[in-house]
Amino acid sequence: MTPEKLLREMFDAALDAADPFKAVPTYLPEKPSGRVVVIGAGKASARMAQAVEAEWGPCEGIVIVPHGADLPTKGIEIVQASHPVPDAAGEEAAKRIVELLETLTENDLALCLISGGGSSLMSAPAAGLSLEDKILVNKKLLASGAAISDMNVLRKHLSATKGGRLAVAAAPARVVTLTISDVPGDDPSIIASGPTVPDTSTASDALKIIERFGIDLPDHILAVLNGPDGETPKPDHPAFKRAETHIVAAPQASLEAASKIAEKYGVTPLILGDAIEGEAREAGKVMAGMAAQIKRHGQPAKAPAVLISGGETTVTVTGEAGKGGRCSEFLLGFALGVWGEDGISALACDTDGRDGSEHNAGAIWGANQFAQADRDKALSALSRHDAYSFFESVDGLVNTGPTHTNVNDFRAIYVEASDED
Template sequence: MDKRAFLSDLFHAAVAAADPREALKDVLPPKPKGRTVVVAIGKGAAQLAAAFEDLWEEAGNGPVEGVVVTRYGYAAPWKSLTVLEAAHPVPDEAGLSATQAVFDAVKGLTPADLVVALVCGGGSALLPAPPEGLTLEDEQALNRALLASGAPIGVMNAIRKHVSRIKGGRLAAACGPAQVVSLVVSDVPGDDPAQVASGPTVPDWVSRQDALAMIRTRGITLPPKVMAHIESDAASAPSPMDSVFEGNAVRVVASARLSLEAAAARAEAAGIPAVILSDAIEGEAADVGSVHAAIAREVARRGRPFKAPVVILSGGETTVTLGDEPGRGGRNTAFLLGLAQGIEGVSVTALAADTDGIDGTEDNAGAFADGQSMARLREAGHDPRGFVQRQDPYGAFEVLGDLFVPGPTGTNVNDFRAILVDVA
């Protein structure tokens, strides 16, 4: 069996399970008496919007209008919607303009109108909207500080939503009195729709005081102007009990759980037993890789807690705490570098990749690793510890020729990890 082809097939099965058309076909809201305005936000937003347009038209529901905001290079064909591109993971001026275009699209609506919010991961950065007294530069500094902090995505979003005019349900509030139906592709552990893209149309109960407690407990250092804003009453996000949200609906239409289940079914069909550890694993990427390595070793050497051959699947969103001079790579290659050190000499092959096709800011979704990765690095004249110290997991797998580069997938349900343990 070609192990890497097998693991790649599982990745593509996971991505296919989050296909926009499949995700949306059974959840279209009823046609309104008035206008239908679509607001699509995130790295897979253009594909979601294109699928929605087709399905809405096929259902005979009439025209739609609205705005799509996605990452540079992620646009897709569209009909009547305006598609805008902006920067991710650090926002830029194009994102600022896109945010204004979104607000303009939902201005002046009536109770007869419908707003369909298609929301997926990446929207936090794509829709910068600094509150009064702060600038885009302040929001950029906030994003950089959070990305470098190693905080889990739930903590980052809890903080970001209190430094915004659009996050934390504020976009839904701006749509009133129109009904808002949010169809969400979850890329967050636990599939809380209020966490996806920092919840522009979904308020939650995390208060400003909660956000401050998270900052202090984790020792996160934020720019002074940003910190001063969060400490003020002006930062408080809307309550889910606010009457402006009455009649709105929220549905998670695709998630890591569903994608992992699809990958497991594909593995079983190929004759390889599959187990899913969790779809909500968080923590420092390299440490999570080490834990997965320990499980794989136990399976390979002692046949517990699973018997080989088996493919071990997991999802979620790990983090990488950056040093003063970080190298290249994202959380999936960082995970694999931690894994590879722990499976040296063991009959294990692994793939870890971001389901949106991009790991961090490089051109790869992730990489492959196996029990010989560390030995092959040394044979190529490299000390694996150097890549760890330089925080350069991309460089390690680039040297090995083991990067996984499927290109943008058009969806985003977080990280996908598949570890194949063979019979020794």
């Protein structure tokens, strides 16, 4: 078992643990005698729709997924739209979802299939805003360094679908939401901006986030946040009396599945956390120090050991950005931190199969990549947020294609035992 094969097998196990087709049936309610409408949005939502129809047969509904992430279904319509920046296809589908939910009665069921990415895919602007306004806000958020929780507070208050508004549209029908978590802490009100979940944040919170991150927005967008259309439905809204939410897959289960693979090969797994946030390159440097401590001093565990973590780091873009995403930038920061160290390998990938601006899941770093690498080029790539190009040059990219799930980032750092151990 080479380090590279171990890391890839651990990643495969993490993906398998988050397979919606396995997770969804456990949480499906009994199919009611009334009308059933299935709606949803996210990177895992097409696979979730397949799981529903495998149990219930063909269903009425609309689910929005990123381009290239569609799957065949029996009755549910799968719409492809843009991610992470909204487009007209997502806006139109979101409006159709609202119209469909508004036709339900108290005898009906709205089954909502929500996963990460749904916030930009199901993007219907609040009254007074346009799609162009939403695109502008998303671009500025993605470059700001804001955490996903902060991003989604602002998105909720500028939307006609997020922050519980779909539950309001479906009332008085029963609303059951099945969600796959891609956020630190597994808070369903943050996942895809919580379209069916009551919102405890306020428009005032959104304005504070704009100020904190120095996000420059036009006056008419700020006016929405300061007006009546900028507030979201709160927990005491009657629509939520018949609404329930179940998390069917989450990062922790994937980390635990990966740890079992390590144990199978006699490697000690150390799960550092499923909700690690912060600047990607800095997190990489910190974990490089932890790996070195294991190698040099056998702390907090003796090699062979593997550090496993999840969560969502951020990349604050300075200047003109190159190619890549937070996983590859994390790994490049890590690689520079362990440069020259033998017996340390790492993998960092997004479980949805796409890391940032390109179509790779992430990257891998080990002896094969180090043999081809130039430290000056690595430093230059990191300064330009161009980690993709660096790992491409050393044959270190990991390509999976769309995985049809999304439980955030997966990172594994393997420290081999030395000959003396």
